[in-house]
Amino acid sequence: MHKIVSLFLLMLCSAPLHSDEILHQAAVETMVKATRYFRSQVATNGGYLWLYQSDFTRRQGEGIASPTTIWVQPPGTPAVGMAFLRAYEATGDTLFLNGAVEAAQALVWGQLSSGGWDYRIDFDPEASKNWHYRRDVEQGDRTTGERRNRTTLDDDNTQSALRLLMRVDQHLDFADADIHRAVLYGLESLLKAQYPNGAWPQRYSEWADPSQFPIKKAHYPATWSRQYPKERYLAHYTFNDNAIADVIATMIEAHKIYGDERWRRAAERGGDFIILAQMPDPQPAWAQQYNLAMEPAWARRFEPPAITGGESFGVMQILLELYLAYGEPRFLAPIPPALAWAKAAQLPDGRMARFYELQTNRPLYFTKEYALTYSDADLPTHYAFKVGNRTDRIESLYQRILKEGRETILAERAQVRPVAAEQIQAIIDTLDPAGRWLEEGRLRNPEDRHAPIVTQVISCRTFNRNLTLLSQYVASQNQP
Numbered sequence: 001m002h003k004i005v006s007l008f009l010l011m012l013c014s015a016p017l018h019s020d021e022i023l024h025q026a027a028v029e030t031m032v033k034a035t036r037y038f039r040s041q042v043a044t045n046g047g048y049l050w051l052y053q054s055d056f057t058r059r060q061g062e063g064i065a066s067p068t069t070i071w072v073q074p075p076g077t078p079a080v081g082m083a084f085l086r087a088y089e090a091t092g093d094t095l096f097l098n099g100a101v102e103a104a105q106a107l108v109w110g111q112l113s114s115g116g117w118d119y120r121i122d123f124d125p126e127a128s129k130n131w132h133y134r135r136d137v138e139q140g141d142r143t144t145g146e147r148r149n150r151t152t153l154d155d156d157n158t159q160s161a162l163r164l165l166m167r168v169d170q171h172l173d174f175a176d177a178d179i180h181r182a183v184l185y186g187l188e189s190l191l192k193a194q195y196p197n198g199a200w201p202q203r204y205s206e207w208a209d210p211s212q213f214p215i216k217k218a219h220y221p222a223t224w225s226r227q228y229p230k231e232r233y234l235a236h237y238t239f240n241d242n243a244i245a246d247v248i249a250t251m252i253e254a255h256k257i258y259g260d261e262r263w264r265r266a267a268e269r270g271g272d273f274i275i276l277a278q279m280p281d282p283q284p285a286w287a288q289q290y291n292l293a294m295e296p297a298w299a300r301r302f303e304p305p306a307i308t309g310g311e312s313f314g315v316m317q318i319l320l321e322l323y324l325a326y327g328e329p330r331f332l333a334p335i336p337p338a339l340a341w342a343k344a345a346q347l348p349d350g351r352m353a354r355f356y357e358l359q360t361n362r363p364l365y366f367t368k369e370y371a372l373t374y375s376d377a378d379l380p381t382h383y384a385f386k387v388g389n390r391t392d393r394i395e396s397l398y399q400r401i402l403k404e405g406r407e408t409i410l411a412e413r414a415q416v417r418p419v420a421a422e423q424i425q426a427i428i429d430t431l432d433p434a435g436r437w438l439e440e441g442r443l444r445n446p447e448d449r450h451a452p453i454v455t456q457v458i459s460c461r462t463f464n465r466n467l468t469l470l471s472q473y474v475a476s477q478n479q480p
Contacts, residue, residue, distance in 0.1 A: 031096070035084065043102065046105050048080045054455070060443055066124065068127065078163065084099035086472070087471045089475065110131075115158075115188065116152065116157070118150065153203065154240075163250055169183050187254055187263060196213050218276060218295070221296070224295075226304075242311060251270065252264075264326070274318070277315075288310075306357060307361070320401065335398050342391045344361075352388070353365075416476045417476065424473045
């Protein structure tokens with residue numbers, strides 16, 4: 001009898017693996033190989049840029065970068081760190097957690113004394129003297145002088161750094177004192193930078209005088225200049241590039257991780273500003289930026305006072321996220337009129353204009369010479385004056401919230417969505433023997449900015465996407 005059982009077990013153990021088990025194993029092996037290469041060959045002090053020539057002779061973030069430089073703005077260091085964390089959560093392999101910790105430590109090193117981050121961090125001993133860091137303050141050097149110290153909320157810069165640090169802090173059970181201290185310092189700086197009406201500036205290096213920022217409801221200016229006025233706009237209330245929405249999302253995450261009611265109050269105050277900033281009829285949506293009188297205002301020379309068909313969707317999305325987080329009905333109230341406006345404002349091809357003229361709702365564009373116009377015949381190419389239309393997506397989530405309730409949606413989000421096996425196989429197949437996903441890319445040419453260098457590159461965006469999809473596949477296979 002024992003021989004029969006032993007023979008059966010031997011046959012069972014030697015039975016071929018099912019195809020999904022083989023793919024699962026291959027996915028994990030690919031994740032490990034790619035991560036080992038990225039950490040050992042691509043990283044600079046644990047941090048990352050955006051693009052690297054395959055032989056590392058050229059590298060860049062948003063601009064050309066030196067070998068001692070890393071980038072904060074996604075898809076740089078925080079985004080790579082988050083991809084590592086997702087891989088750790090899917091596999092439990094500390095290889096990935098250690099990569100995330102290294103990225104977090106790089107960010108801690110480059111945290112500014114104002115509490116946030118510049119776009120880049122330079123580890124060169126001489127170049128780094130151009131910035132004033134939190135660690136300088138802790139060592140008694142409190143005078144900024146001529147050094148850079150401007151926290152940037154543009155393009156999810158500081159926000160993405162804080163979200164990675166918070167998640168790493170959580171995974172380390174809040175035991176790493178340097179990382180934990182950096183989180184609290186950064187979050188508290190955002191509290192200090194928040195205006196009385198709940199908004200944030202796009203950038204800051206010091207705290208504003210609250211008396212200079214009265215709480216007002218948004219309204220249309222009596223007149224506005226069609227010519228670029230060349231005025232400073234750093235103190236404007238700024239939705240551009242989802243700056244405020246990303247801060248609110250960061251505060252929601254902070255409250256979820258730490259349970260500190262200060263972070264919830266900051267998030268809700270941000271939502272209350274969004275309610276204040278919704279324009280009255282006939283355009284109940286949002287501008288990209290507002291002056292202190294709460295009027296849509298100029299920012300850069302191609303960003304006029306206007307209603308935005310771009311950031312208005314990000315604003316609606318964060319209002320829905322606030323409701324899902326806290327269940328406060330006031331965050332849903334702005335959605336129906338804003339959706340009605342968006343439906344009426346869409347272009348004939350279904351897209352949205354980036355800018356709509358105040359009150360008339362006519363699409364506004366610029367010529368290549370930056371003359372304001374109603375024509376789209378001569379658009380500059382560096383900026384999206386027509387953007388995607390997210391009306392259906394926003395309305396779908398809004399209707400689901402009304403019909404199904406927030407608990408149902410939150411429970412659904414807690415589940416990992418499956419990824420098609422064909423997509424995973426393609427990711428596995430395109431990893432080269434060294435552990436790289438190589439692709440053709442364009443690098444900036446220092447000798448001629450109009451003639452980019454086309455070459456084989458290593459892209460952090462591609463790495464982040466592929467590692468995240470592999471992690472999602474592995475995690476979905478592990479679900480009961």
